[in-house]
Amino acid sequence: MTSKDLLNSIREKRSFLCVGLDTDLQKIPKHLHKEDDPIFAFNQAIIDATAPSCIAFKPNLAFYESMGTFGLSAFIRTVDYIKEHYPQHLIIADAKRGDIGNTSDMYAQSFFDHGKVDAVTVSPYMGEDSVSPFLKYPDKWVILLALTSNKGSDDFQMMQSADGEYLFERVLRISQTWEHSDQLMYVVGATKAEMLKKVRAIVPDSFLLVPGVGAQGGGIEEVMANGMNDQCGLIVNSSRGIIYADSSEHFAARAADEAEKIRHKMEEGLINKGII
Amino acid sequence: MTSKDLLNSIREKRSFLCVGLDTDLQKIPKHLHKEDDPIFAFNQAIIDATAPSCIAFKPNLAFYESMGTFGLSAFIRTVDYIKEHYPQHLIIADAKRGDIGNTSDMYAQSFFDHGKVDAVTVSPYMGEDSVSPFLKYPDKWVILLALTSNKGSDDFQMMQSADGEYLFERVLRISQTWEHSDQLMYVVGATKAEMLKKVRAIVPDSFLLVPGVGAQGGGIEEVMANGMNDQCGLIVNSSRGIIYADSSEHFAARAADEAEKIRHKMEEGLINKGII
Numbered sequence: 238m239t240s241k242d243l244l245n246s247i248r249e250k251r252s253f254l255c256v257g258l259d260t261d262l263q264k265i266p267k268h269l270h271k272e273d274d275p276i277f278a279f280n281q282a283i284i285d286a287t288a289p290s291c292i293a294f295k296p297n298l299a300f301y302e303s304m305g306t307f308g309l310s311a312f313i314r315t316v317d318y319i320k321e322h323y324p325q326h327l328i329i330a331d332a333k334r335g336d337i338g339n340t341s342d343m344y345a346q347s348f349f350d351h352g353k354v355d356a357v358t359v360s361p362y363m364g365e366d367s368v369s370p371f372l373k374y375p376d377k378w379v380i381l382l383a384l385t386s387n388k389g390s391d392d393f394q395m396m397q398s399a400d401g402e403y404l405f406e407r408v409l410r411i412s413q414t415w416e417h418s419d420q421l422m423y424v425v426g427a428t429k430a431e432m433l434k435k436v437r438a439i440v441p442d443s444f445l446l447v448p449g450v451g452a453q454g455g456g457i458e459e460v461m462a463n464g465m466n467d468q469c470g471l472i473v474n475s476s477r478g479i480i481y482a483d484s485s486e487h488f489a490a491r492a493a494d495e496a497e498k499i500r501h502k503m504e505e506g507l508i509n510k511g512i513i
Numbered sequence: 514m515t516s517k518d519l520l521n522s523i524r525e526k527r528s529f530l531c532v533g534l535d536t537d538l539q540k541i542p543k544h545l546h547k548e549d550d551p552i553f554a555f556n557q558a559i560i561d562a563t564a565p566s567c568i569a570f571k572p573n574l575a576f577y578e579s580m581g582t583f584g585l586s587a588f589i590r591t592v593d594y595i596k597e598h599y600p601q602h603l604i605i606a607d608a609k610r611g612d613i614g615n616t617s618d619m620y621a622q623s624f625f626d627h628g629k630v631d632a633v634t635v636s637p638y639m640g641e642d643s644v645s646p647f648l649k650y651p652d653k654w655v656i657l658l659a660l661t662s663n664k665g666s667d668d669f670q671m672m673q674s675a676d677g678e679y680l681f682e683r684v685l686r687i688s689q690t691w692e693h694s695d696q697l698m699y700v701v702g703a704t705k706a707e708m709l710k711k712v713r714a715i716v717p718d719s720f721l722l723v724p725g726v727g728a729q730g731g732g733i734e735e736v737m738a739n740g741m742n743d744q745c746g747l748i749v750n751s752s753r754g755i756i757y758a759d760s761s762e763h764f765a766a767r768a769a770d771e772a773e774k775i776r777h778k779m780e781e782g783l784i785n786k787g788i789i
Contacts, residue, residue, distance in 0.1 A: 259616070299612055299619040305589070305627060306582045313581070333612050335636060336575055337663040340535070343575040351581060360611060362638045362658055364665020382638055387613040389640020392687055399675045411668055 238327055238355045239376055240419075240444070240468070246292045246325050247469050248513050252500040255293035255329065255446070257476025258283065258315065259300050264481055266488050276304070276311035279488075281318055283480050286489040290496035293327035293472055294319055320353055327472070328354040329380065329446070335360040341370040349374045356380050358424060358446075361408045365415055372417040378444075379421055383408050383436065386426025386449030405432075409439040422446055425464070427456050427473070433463035441466060447473045450499070457499065461506035469512055475499060514603055514631045515652055516695075516720065516744070522568045522601050523745050524789050528776040531569035531605065531722070533752025534559065534591065535576050542760050552580070552587035555764075557594055559756050562765040566772035569603035569748055570595055592629055603748070604630040605722070609658065611636040617646040625650045632656050634700060634722075637684045641691055648693040654720075655697055659684050659712065662702025662725035681708075685715040698722055701740070703732050703749070709739035717742060723749045726775070733775065737782035745788055751775060 247253050258280055262270075265279045272278040284294060296315055301308035319328050334344045334357065348357045349371070356378035359368055371379045384394055384405040394405045402410075412421055422444040425436050436445065445464055450457050450473050457473060464471050475496075483491035507513045523529050534556055538546075541555045548554040560570060572591055577584035595604055610620045610633065624633045625647075632654035635644055647655045660670055660681040670681040678686075688697055701712050703725040712721065721740055726733050726749050733749060740747050751772075759767035783789045 261619075297612070297616055299610075299616040299623070303619040303623040303627070305623075306585050309582050309585055331612075333610070333636070333639075334575075336573070336607075336609050337661065340573055340575040343537075343579040347575070347579040347581075351579070360609070360636045360638050361669060362636050363609075363661050363663060364668030364670070366663050366665040368665075385613065385639050387639060387642050389642040389644075392640030393637060393680065393683060394640070396672065396674055396680060396683055398672055404669065404672060404680065407669065407672055 238378070242325070243292070243327060243444070244468055246327075247507070250290070250292050250500070251504040251507060251513055252290055252292055253469055253471050253473055253503055253507075254291040254496060254499050255295050255327075255472050255474040256283065256287045256291045256479055256496060257331070257448075257474050258294055258296040258480065259476045260296070260480070261300055262304065264484075266484050266486065268486055274311055274314065276301075276308065277314045277318075280311070280315045282489040283492050284315075284319060284323065286493040287479065287496040288323050288326065290493065290500040291326070293329060295329040295331050295474055297331040316353055327356060329356040329358065330354040331358045333358050333360050333382065335363050335367045337363065338366045338370060341367050345371045345374065349377050356422065358382065361412065368412070369415060372415065372420050377420065380446050381408065381412055381421055381423050383423040384425050384432055390426065406435060406439060409436065413440060422472070424448065427460050430456065430459035430463050433460065437464065437466070442468070442470065444470055444472060447471060450475055457502050458506070465506060465510055467510065467512065469507065473503070514654070518601070519568070519603060519720070520744055522603075523783070526566070526568050526776070527780040527783060527789055528566055528568055529745055529747050529749055529779055529783075530567040530772060530775050531571050531603075531748050531750040532559065532563045532567045532755055532772060533607070533724075533750050534570055534572040534756065535752045536572070536756070537576055538580065540757055540760075542762065542764050544762055550587055550590065552577075552584065553590045553594075556587070556591045558765040559768050560591075560595060560599065562769040563755065563772040564599050564602065566769065566776040567602070569605060571605040571607050571750055573607040596629055603632060605632040605634065605656065606630040607634045609634050609636050611639050611643045613639065614642045614646060617643050621647045621650065625653050632698065634658065637688065644688070645691060648691065648696050653696065656722050657684065657688055657697055657699050659699040660701050660708055666702065682711060682715060685712060689716060698748070700724065703736050706732065706735035706739055709736065713740060713742070718744070718746065720746055720748060723747060726751055733778050734782075741782060741786055743786065743788065745783065749779070
């Protein structure tokens with residue numbers, strides 16, 4: 238999927254929402270437990286309900302891996318389902334991988350050759366040769382962790398060099414010099430909206446994947462004000478606020494409502510910026 | 514597995530070798546392809562052949578994940594086989610995970626509750642709350658990436674703060690203040706033996722997992738000279754040099770020979786240091 242495809246999709250849906258499929262057997266509605274594959278049944282209902290309001294889906298691998306081979310099959314079925322029924326939606330495998338060159342090759346193969354996802358999140362800690370194997374696939378995306386939304390992001394990402402550069406700024410700057418850097422996006426936590434300006438100063442054109450926006454779209458105005466560029470340049474994720482909005486048999490309809498609320502705020506931002 | 518258990522094992526085997534099970538269907542001997550589960554068949558032979566010379570096994574998840582559910586079953590069978598037949602050997606899942614708190618919880622569950630491994634490698638980029646869920650399991654180990662052996666390690670791990678501290682030094686120093694930091698080990702690349710002194714200045718007592726030692730044990734003297742403490746404090750990994758030493762039907766015997774050569778060098782170091 239090219240950035241042009243992505244922008245078309247944003248314009249068509251009037252949205253830059255990503256629905257995070259952090260599917261946990263303990264949290265899905267009880268009535269689904271009688272299904273053969275409750276995880277896939279839940280995902281399928283959430284995907285069908287939210288697809289009109291979003292442009293991307295992001296299953297987090299941790300949730301699937303914690304269920305062993307059963308979880309892995311549910312992950313694969315989910316990706317196949319999106320590909321078949323919603324081919325214009327970006328599929329992000331949230332995996333936060335990163336290893337030495339030949340090993341990252343194996344991960345890249347898993348996700349892009351076999352997995353058929355469009356993008357994978359990667360940790361920058363090991364540097365260029367741990368990321369470049371993922372960048373070899375045309376029209377696939379690497380979403381590099383830059384500034385995450387959790388408390389621990391202060392521990393290392395906010396380390397400053399002698400000339401005042403933060404580690405997350407260094408990650409942005411250095412990674413932009415790598416081959417195929419036009420296939421890079423970056424994870425930038427929404428709780429650091431004041432940092433978005435610093436990010437945009439280094440990567441004005443890159444897409445940013447922004448996690449941590451609240452269930453009701455809280456904080457999204459600030460993200461749009463500081464992070465949006467004239468090609469949108471944003472993919473904002475919401476997981477629990479949408480997929481676990483309700484635990485009854487009406488969970489899918491409620492998820493659709495929550496996704497639509499966020500999409501509506503996004504539409505206003507896109508109009509204000511003159512993108513739609 | 515406690516550090517006392519580990520030291521007992523080192524003394525008994527007169528070795529601190531870890532055999533890396535980076536098993537690749539393309540690289541294993543051709544005659545194994547007729548087996549139902551060639552990956553497991555290969556691992557079983559390598560484990561039986563090298564167990565007398567080593568104290569740990571380290572399957573790298575990338576290799577198993579790249580084969581989908583088939584690979585994941587081979588991984589699980591491999592872990593079960595080591596647990597059953599070689600319960601004193603440390604099992605390290607080389608996964609380099611790390612995510613926000615609740616998601617790291619899921620990964621920790623995968624490996625320690627279901628996976629039954631003794632240790633897992635974790636990336637420090639996201640900070641304390643991405644690592645602490647792994648530290649909640651008594652007698653389990655987190656092996657934090659500090660200074661890796663690949664070329665890209667220079668990109669970020671060698672970033673220096675205003676007062677001259679490298680990022681990898683900060684990772685060592687800060688992580689030692691976390692709860693259950695006695696369950697932390699660190700990945701320190703063997704190609705940076707001169708850096709081992711800096712590492713030992715910050716974590717004199719921690720175990721270091723050292724990758725990148727050559728097939729014939731090249732570089733191991735330098736690692737022992739700069740990294741060994743009076744409890745040994747080293748686990749040195751070799752993967753390809755051992756497991757792919759030979760691609761004929763004699764692969765297991767050749768792997769045993771290579772492992773034994775390295776073990777022999779290690780024994781000398783342990784004697785010189787008065788540990789055995």
